[in-house]
Amino acid sequence: MPDITLVVRGLSETGEAEHLERALVRLGFVDLVNVDPAQELVAVSYKGGEAELDRIWQAVRDVGYEPELTPGSGKVAGR
Numbered sequence: 001m002p003d004i005t006l007v008v009r010g011l012s013e014t015g016e017a018e019h020l021e022r023a024l025v026r027l028g029f030v031d032l033v034n035v036d037p038a039q040e041l042v043a044v045s046y047k048g049g050e051a052e053l054d055r056i057w058q059a060v061r062d063v064g065y066e067p068e069l070t071p072g073s074g075k076v077a078g079r
Contacts, residue, residue, distance in 0.1 A: 007070055
């Protein structure tokens, strides 16, 4: 099961952590979401590959944020 941690800037200021968590949990291939608004981090465990990762990325954007990979995590295709 792949895991990814994203930086979601502005999350601590908006109070939308629960909204973002619900949006990600709704994706059928997502097993676990941990949102840390104070650190502006979102950890996601999911089943799948690149297509599912793209959908996670888009779900974060749909809620109104621009996700970034955590520093040191390396490059994920296309990001």
